[in-house]
Amino acid sequence: MIDLIQAQLENTYGLSSELKVSDFLVDETAARALGGTARAREELLVSEGAEGLELALYLHPSLSHPQTLGEFCEVVEGVSHFLYLAHTAKEERRVSLLELEAQAEVDKFIVCVLRRGFRGGGLPALLAALFERVSLHAHLTEAERWRYAEANRLARSYARRLVPLILTASLERFLAEVRHMYRLGADAKLRYFAQLRPA
Amino acid sequence: MSQLVLSGSLKEFFRLMVGEVVKRQRVTIEEITEFYVVNLLSDYAQAERLFDASVDGRRDTEPLALLYHRALQQERDERVRTLRRLGDVSLYTAGFFQPSLQDRVVGPDYYMQMGRNAYAAVAELSSGSSFSAVYQELGLKFASLVEVLEEISARGQVATGPEGQLRVFERWQRSGNERLEVVLLEAGMLPKGRLPN
Numbered sequence: 001m002i003d004l005i006q007a008q009l010e011n012t013y014g015l016s017s018e019l020k021v022s023d024f025l026v027d028e029t030a031a032r033a034l035g036g037t038a039r040a041r042e043e044l045l046v047s048e049g050a051e052g053l054e055l056a057l058y059l060h061p062s063l064s065h066p067q068t069l070g071e072f073c074e075v076v077e078g079v080s081h082f083l084y085l086a087h088t089a090k091e092e093r094r095v096s097l098l099e100l101e102a103q104a105e106v107d108k109f110i111v112c113v114l115r116r117g118f119r120g121g122g123l124p125a126l127l128a129a130l131f132e133r134v135s136l137h138a139h140l141t142e143a144e145r146w147r148y149a150e151a152n153r154l155a156r157s158y159a160r161r162l163v164p165l166i167l168t169a170s171l172e173r174f175l176a177e178v179r180h181m182y183r184l185g186a187d188a189k190l191r192y193f194a195q196l197r198p199a
Numbered sequence: 200m201s202q203l204v205l206s207g208s209l210k211e212f213f214r215l216m217v218g219e220v221v222k223r224q225r226v227t228i229e230e231i232t233e234f235y236v237v238n239l240l241s242d243y244a245q246a247e248r249l250f251d252a253s254v255d256g257r258r259d260t261e262p263l264a265l266l267y268h269r270a271l272q273q274e275r276d277e278r279v280r281t282l283r284r285l286g287d288v289s290l291y292t293a294g295f296f297q298p299s300l301q302d303r304v305v306g307p308d309y310y311m312q313m314g315r316n317a318y319a320a321v322a323e324l325s326s327g328s329s330f331s332a333v334y335q336e337l338g339l340k341f342a343s344l345v346e347v348l349e350e351i352s353a354r355g356q357v358a359t360g361p362e363g364q365l366r367v368f369e370r371w372q373r374s375g376n377e378r379l380e381v382v383l384l385e386a387g388m389l390p391k392g393r394l395p396n
Contacts, residue, residue, distance in 0.1 A: 098268050146316045147271070153309070154264055187265060194262045194305075 005079045013182045031058035042074045044081040073108045080107035099186045105155030120167040131156035154193040210241040282317045289314030294348020315341040357386045
C-alpha cells in the first residue's frame with residue numbers, strides 16, 4: 001500500500017526519489033526512542049544530524065490495511081510528508097509545517113481522484129469528505145488546530161480550482177498544473193493556494 | 200455626527216465614536232481595550248497603514264494566510280508583531296469591509312477565525328505582560344468588536360451623503376441587520392416607529 005501511494009505521488013509530480021518510504025517505517029517503541037509522541041496514528045520523525053536529514057515514519061498498526069477513506073488518507077499523509085521533506089531537502093530548502101500540511105491535504109485529494117480513475121463522478125462527495133466533514137484530534141493544541149484548519153482551507157481552495165481540469169478529463173493539463181504547484185517555494189505555494197483564479 | 204467630525208483629531212473622533220457605539224451595543228470592554236481599538240481605527244484610517252503592497256498599481260493587503268505563515272517561522276518578538284498585524288487587519292476588514300467580504304470565497308467567518316486566533320496567540324505569547332489581557336479580550340470579544348466597527352462604518356458612510364446612505368440602505372435591505380436599521384432611522388432614512396420600543 002505504502003509503495004503504491006509513493007509510486008502514485010512520484011509519477012504524478014514527476015519525482016524520482018532514491019528512497020523507499022516503506023524502508024523507513026518504525027514501530028511505536030522506535031518512534032518514541034526517536035523523540036516521537038505517538039499521539040497521532042501517523043507521525044513523521046525528523047532529526048537533522050551532521051550527515052543531513054534523518055527521517056522515519058511511524059504508522060499505527062491499524063493503518064497497515066486501511067478500511068476507511070480516513071485511514072487511507074492517514075497513510076497518504078505520512079507518505080506525502082516523507083516525500084515532500086525529502087524533495088525540499090534535496091532542493092536545500094527549508095519547509096514550514098503549514099506548507100507541509102497543506103501539501104499533504106492536496107496530495108490526499110489528488111491520490112483519491114487518480115485512484116478513482118480521474119473521473120468527475122463523486123467529486124462533490126470527495127471534496128466534502130476531505131475538506132468539510134473534518135474533525136481534528138482532541139489531543140491537538142490550539143496552535144496545532146489553527147495550523148491544520150488553515151492548511152485544510154488552503155488545500156480546499158486549490159482542490160476546487162482543479163475540479164474543472166478533472167471534469168474535462170484534461171489529464172495532461174492536470175499533471176502540468178500539479179507539477180508546477182509542487183515545485184513552488186513555501187510563500188509562493190501558499191499564495192498560489194490562496195488565490196482565486198482557475199488553475 | 201457633525202460635532203464629532205469637528206472635534207479635532209481623527210483619534211478623538213474615533214474615541215467618541217467607539218465609546219458611543221460600545222455603549223449603545225452594550226459591549227463590555229476594558230478601557231484599555233477600547234483605547235486599542237481607537238488607535239487601530241485612527242491608524243488604519245490612513246490607507247497606507249492597512250494596505251501594504253502595490254499589486255499591478257493597486258494597493259492590496261497581504262493574504263492573511265501569508266501573514267500567518269510568516270508568523271509561524273518568526274522568533275517570539277517578530278511573531279508577536281506579525282500576529283498582532285494579522286489580528287488588526289482581520290478585525291478592521293471584517294468590521295469595515297463586511298459587505299464586500301460577503302461575495303468573496305473567503306468570507307467574514309474566515310476573518311473572524313483568523314483574527315480571534317491571532318489575538319489569542321499574541322495574548323499567550325505575551326502572557327505576563329500588561330498587554331496580555333488586552334489581546335485576550337480582543338480575541339474573546341472579536342465578534343462583538345466586529346459589530347461595533349460595522350456600525351461605525353455605517354455611521355461614517357451615512358454621514359458622507361446620499362451615495363453612502365444608499366449603500367447602507369441596500370445593505371440593510373439585504374441583511375435586515377437591526378444595527379443598520381437604527382443608523383438609518385437616526386439619519387432620517389427610515390420613517391420613525393418601525394422598531395419596537
